[in-house]
Amino acid sequence: MAVFPTSSAALTVRPPILIDGNAGFTAANGVVGGSGTPADPYVIEGWEIDTRFADGVEVRNTNAYFVVRDSLFYSTRTDYWGTNGVRLTNVTNARVENTTARDNTIGIIVSKSSF
16 A cells, blocks of 8 residues: 655655756755666655645656655645646656645646656
């Protein structure tokens, strides 16, 4: 049985992440490891992100290998409108694993992408 992150006990609070292009995979953008290859994808993990003003993790226009995992994306807005947990646009080679998105417009949204 999978165990999904539901509390901030083991997660680090941070602001939303936006990566636009392969050069955006940096520590400042929440990348905690990896080199972007099939054997060593960039890793975005361990984050707790409030999506009330922006998508939790938005990645666009990339072809590097990466994984978003072991994170929690939630909205404290009362209308739940306009933000998503994870948004992938025009990306290839992405994975999303063991991630919880709650009280967002959409948990995970993928467009113009292939995996």
